[in-house]
Amino acid sequence: MDKIKTAGRPSLRPSTRRLIQLYSALLHNAHLKGFLEGEIYRGGAKYACVPGLNCYSCPGAVGACPLGALQNALAASGHRAGWYVLGILLLFGVTLGRTICGWLCPFGLLQELLHKIPTYKLKKSRVTRALSWLKYAVLALFVAAIPLWSGLSRGLPLPAFCQYLCPAGSFEGAVALLSHPQNSFLFGMLGPLFTRKFLILLGIGLACVFCYRSFCRFLCPLGAIYGLFNRFCLLGVRVDEARCSGCGACVRGCGMDVRQVGDQECIHCAKCLTLCPEKAISLRAGKAVLKAPAAALSTEAQARRRKTGRIAWALALAVLCFALLWFNVLDPAVLPAG
Amino acid sequence: MKKKLFLILQSVLCLALALGLAAGTLGIYREGSARQAADPLSRIYTPEAVAAALRPVLPLLLIVLLLSALGLVLGIRDENAETPGKRGACPGHPRAVPRWLRPALLVLALALIAAGVFNGSARDVFGKAVKICTECVGLG
Structure with a gap:
C-alpha cells in the first residue's frame, strides 16, 4: 500500500x-x-x-x-x-x-x-x-x-x-x-x-x-x-494519571525514543498532547497549564490563554528587538575602536 | 507511484550531495597534503581549492533545495514514518519525586552560581568564550 x-x-x-x-x-x-x-x-x-x-x-x-x-x-x-x-x-x-x-x-x-x-x-x-x-x-x-x-x-x-x-x-x-x-x-x-x-x-x-x-x-x-x-523539571509535559488509560499512543507516536512521556528521552515537544485519546497530557510550568488539548479547557480558559499568549509574544518581541539593538549597536563591546 | 519516485529521488540526491561534499573535502585534503609534503610552506586548504570542490556540488544542492520546497508545498512526505508503531504500550508512570527536591536543587544551583562568581570560575567562562578556540571548532 x-x-x-x-x-x-x-x-x-x-x-x-x-x-x-x-x-x-x-x-x-x-x-x-x-x-x-x-x-x-x-x-x-x-x-x-x-x-x-x-x-x-x-x-x-x-x-x-x-x-x-x-x-x-x-x-x-x-x-x-x-x-x-x-x-x-x-x-x-x-x-x-x-x-x-x-x-x-x-x-x-x-x-x-x-x-x-x-x-x-x-x-x-x-x-x-x-x-x-x-x-x-x-x-x-x-x-x-x-x-x-x-x-x-x-x-x-x-x-x-x-x-x-x-x-x-x-x-x-x-x-x-x-x-x-x-x-x-x-x-x-x-x-x-x-x-x-x-x-x-x-x-x-x-x-x-x-x-x-x-x-x-x-x-x-x-x-x-x-x-x-x-522527571522533576519545572516546565514540561505531564500526564494526568487519573485520565490516562495506559494505551501507549503517546509513546508510539513520539519521534524520540521515549518509554514514558517525560522520561529522560522526552524533549517536551508536546506532540503527544494531540495523540492522547483521553486528553490526559498537558504542557505545564509547575501547576500552571501552558498548553493542553482544546477540549480539556473551558471556553473562558481558552480565551484567557489566547490573551496571555498575545501579551507573552509582545514582551518576547520587545526583548528580541532590544537584544538586536544592544548586541549590534549599543553595547560598548561592539562599538568601533577609537 | 510518482510520489514514491519523488522520495526515492530526493533520498538519492541527498546521499549524492553528502558524498560529493565528502569526496571534495577528501580530495582537497589529499592534494593539499601532497603539496605540503613537497613545500612545507604551502597550505592544505585554500579558498580556490574549496571553490573548485564546491562548483560541481552546488547545482546538486540547488536541486535538493528546490525539490524540498516543492515537496513541502505539495505535502509529499513519507507517511510510513509518521504512522505510529504497533509496539509500545505505556509501562506505567514514574514515581513522584519528593516535593522538596526541586526547590532544594534551585537553591543549590543559585548557591553554586554565586560561589562560581566569587571563586573566579565565572571569569574563566568569560575568558574562554571571548576567544576563538580554533581547535574547538576544528580549524586546527
Whole structure:
C-alpha cells in the first residue's frame, strides 16, 4: 500500500513551537554584526551560558556554550572548582530540563529543518532505543573524563567533545568564520582536524535528514545532562494519571525514543498532547497549564490563554528587538575602536 | 507511484550531495597534503581549492533545495514514518519525586552560581568564550 501522503497536506504556517525555536535561535545569535564582520562577540553577555548547544566561536553567539564551558571548567579543576558552570547547568536542568532541546536549542531546530527534507525516513526501533544510550557514553568520555584527565595530568585544557565531535562548532564556528573574506588567513590552519570534523558534520547532517533528531537522540551530551532532570523539571509535559488509560499512543507516536512521556528521552515537544485519546497530557510550568488539548479547557480558559499568549509574544518581541539593538549597536563591546 | 519516485529521488540526491561534499573535502585534503609534503610552506586548504570542490556540488544542492520546497508545498512526505508503531504500550508512570527536591536543587544551583562568581570560575567562562578556540571548532 502506498503510504506516500499527498492529500491532507500539512499547513505551511509555522507552529508556535517552530516560532519559539526560530526566536530562540535568533536570540542565541543576536550579534548579527558578527556575520557581516567575521568577528565574534566579546562583550559582557558572554559571562552567561546560553541554554542550548550554540558554539561561542559562532560570529553571532552572544553567550557561552554550556558544554564548552563545562569541559574547560573540568580541565581547569586542578586550579579552581567550576562551580559557576555546574550551577548554571543545574539551574537550566531543574527549571527547563529537555524542554530546552525541544523548544530552545538552535541545533535542535537545525536538525528538525533537515528532517523536513522530503525523503524516506527511518522509524524508531529497538536499535535506535539502544543507540540513545550512546550519548551518555559521549558525556562520560568526551565531556568529563578526557578534559579531567588532560587538566589534572598534563595541566592542558582539552575540550574533547568540542575538538573531536561537536557539529555545532564545525558549522556555526568554523564554516561561519571561514565564509567571511576577512578570515581567509584561517585557511592556513586547516588540516586533518578540520577534515575529520567536517566529515563528522556531514555524516550527522545526512543522518538528520533520514532519522529524526539523530544528533539529539544519539550523541548530544547536553541533552544527556538535561535528561537527568526531566522527571522533576519545572516546565514540561505531564500526564494526568487519573485520565490516562495506559494505551501507549503517546509513546508510539513520539519521534524520540521515549518509554514514558517525560522520561529522560522526552524533549517536551508536546506532540503527544494531540495523540492522547483521553486528553490526559498537558504542557505545564509547575501547576500552571501552558498548553493542553482544546477540549480539556473551558471556553473562558481558552480565551484567557489566547490573551496571555498575545501579551507573552509582545514582551518576547520587545526583548528580541532590544537584544538586536544592544548586541549590534549599543553595547560598548561592539562599538568601533577609537 | 510518482510520489514514491519523488522520495526515492530526493533520498538519492541527498546521499549524492553528502558524498560529493565528502569526496571534495577528501580530495582537497589529499592534494593539499601532497603539496605540503613537497613545500612545507604551502597550505592544505585554500579558498580556490574549496571553490573548485564546491562548483560541481552546488547545482546538486540547488536541486535538493528546490525539490524540498516543492515537496513541502505539495505535502509529499513519507507517511510510513509518521504512522505510529504497533509496539509500545505505556509501562506505567514514574514515581513522584519528593516535593522538596526541586526547590532544594534551585537553591543549590543559585548557591553554586554565586560561589562560581566569587571563586573566579565565572571569569574563566568569560575568558574562554571571548576567544576563538580554533581547535574547538576544528580549524586546527
